[in-house]
Amino acid sequence: MSKVIGLRCRECGESYPKEPIHVCEFCFGPLEVAYNWEEIRESVSRDSIEAGPRTMWRYVDLLPIDGEPTVGLYAGYTPLFKAEQLGRILGHSDLWVKNDSVNHPTLSFKDRVVAVALTKAKEFGYDTVACASTGNLANSVAAHAAQAGLRAVIFIPSDLGPSKVLGTLVYGATVVAVDGNYDEVNRLCSEAAGKYRWAFVNINIRPFYGDGSKTYGYEIAEQLGWRAPKHIVVPVGGASLITKIYKGLNELHDLGIIEKPETRMYGAQASGCAPVSTTVKEGHEVIRPVKPDTIDKSIAIGNPADGYYALSTITKSGGWAEDVSDEELVEDGIKLLACAEGVFTETAGGVTVAVTKKLIEQGRIPKDETTVIAVTGQGLKTTEAVAERLPSVLHTKPNLASLNEVLSGLVAGAAV
Ligand SMILES: *Cc1c(COP(=O)(O)O)cnc(C)c1O
Numbered sequence: 199m200s201k202v203i204g205l206r207c208r209e210c211g212e213s214y215p216k217e218p219i220h221v222c223e224f225c226f227g228p229l230e231v232a233y234n235w236e237e238i239r240e241s242v243s244r245d246s247i248e249a250g251p252r253t254m255w256r257y258v259d260l261l262p263i264d265g266e267p268t269v270g271l272y273a274g275y276t277p278l279f280k281a282e283q284l285g286r287i288l289g290h291s292d293l294w295v296k297n298d299s300v301n302h303p304t305l306s307f308k309d310r311v312v313a314v315a316l317t318k319a320k321e322f323g324y325d326t327v328a329c330a331s332t333g334n335l336a337n338s339v340a341a342h343a344a345q346a347g348l349r350a351v352i353f354i355p356s357d358l359g360p361s362k363v364l365g366t367l368v369y370g371a372t373v374v375a376v377d378g379n380y381d382e383v384n385r386l387c388s389e390a391a392g393k394y395r396w397a398f399v400n401i402n403i404r405p406f407y408g409d410g411s412k413t414y415g416y417e418i419a420e421q422l423g424w425r426a427p428k429h430i431v432v433p434v435g436g437a438s439l440i441t442k443i444y445k446g447l448n449e450l451h452d453l454g455i456i457e458k459p460e461t462r463m464y465g466a467q468a469s470g471c472a473p474v475s476t477t478v479k480e481g482h483e484v485i486r487p488v489k490p491d492t493i494d495k496s497i498a499i500g501n502p503a504d505g506y507y508a509l510s511t512i513t514k515s516g517g518w519a520e521d522v523s524d525e526e527l528v529e530d531g532i533k534l535l536a537c538a539e540g541v542f543t544e545t546a547g548g549v550t551v552a553v554t555k556k557l558i559e560q561g562r563i564p565k566d567e568t569t570v571i572a573v574t575g576q577g578l579k580t581t582e583a584v585a586e587r588l589p590s591v592l593h594t595k596p597n598l599a600s601l602n603e604v605l606s607g608l609v610a611g612a613a614v
Pocket residue numbers: 306307308334335433434435436437438439440496497544546547574575576
């Protein structure tokens with residue numbers, strides 16, 4: 199018997215075979231992967247995981263593929279480090295950063311989901327993969343498709359930043375810019391998925407794709423010495439990542455690998471696109487879709503596919519959600535993390551750091567409890583967000599007199 203039984207409706211529980219499908223025929227609920235936990239329990243332990251490769255595939259027995267991984271073999275197992283200096287600035291004594299801004303090969307956590315999705319797409323026999331993307335998924339699908347010898351057709355909103363467009367085209371992918379926001383791109387792709395026999399990673403093979411994000415949660419627990427932190431702050435776009443981190447931690451507990459997680463999950467959004475955090479703060483149960491208006495394109499999703507599940511994860515775990523302005527995400531997020539820890543994250547990471555600052559100031563995150571900030575993407579991809587808000591470069595002639603003049607008053611003790 200295989201470790202993956204099939205798919206199951208998240209709402210009504212109806213079972214389905216392992217196929218590239220994502221919606222329940224009976225209630226239109228989303229499908230998720232159903233695992234054979236009895237079998238998995240027998241083979242998975244701390245030791246078996248630690249004996250695996252130093253990549254996300256050390257958790258292969260907890261991922262929804264049938265054979266060996268064939269795509270994205272080096273993704274994951276990114277650094278988790280204690281952010282001493284950031285902690286000092288924010289008055290927090292146990293602050294950590296899980297740094298997927300250096301994930302292999304396209305520098306965001308999306309390499310985790312794509313490694314699983316494209317391995318699965320190959321198992322299903324597809325020769326073309328596609329996706330609706332806010333940028334990082336585009337980069338990752340294009341790169342992995344190139345490596346896997348698959349054709350890639352990538353759909354993006356037409357106002358996407360230049361680095362993310364270039365960082366997709368370079369891999370030889372076909373890029374289609376849609377005149378509309380991400381939610382419109384996604385709707386078009388849902389229709390196209392019914393017409394073209396392509397593996398749309400975040401549509402028809404979404405149940406498999408989503409589970410790649412569980413590895414972000416597994417790694418946090420393992421890297422903390424096999425324990426779940428008390429708080430995790432996560433950027434929320436389509437809202438899959440936040441639910442899967444929580445799912446991953448609880449699976450480790452169900453397998454007897456860690457103690458029961460008492461982890462509170464916090465959603466981080468930009469105020470210009472905050473459907474989830476607005477709903478949490480107003481105490482509502484239904485998410486009202488919004489029209490995105492923020493420089494944080496990577497999580498600018500006005501109608502998040504997993505919004506409802508993110509709400510329930512946040513509420514059930516005792517967490518909260520917050521949002522920050524574009525100025526805050528740059529000043530209290532990107533620049534703060536860069537100057538305090540030497541890590542340059544993109545806009546989504548800026549949102550997450552700035553929201554963490556806010557939650558600590560609000561007293562929602564106590565100052566001495568283990569807290570992990572999910573830094574999910576790379577700053578060099580969104581330089582336009584910070585370019586106008588940095589000090590200017592100093593200019594000197596190539597002689598010491600000129601240098602001395604330029605530096606005078608700027609760097610104390612520079613001239614001797
Ligand atoms: C996609 C993305 C997110 C959001 O993940 P969801 O699962 O869509 O909520 C966060 N950060 C970065 C850098 C992303 O690319």
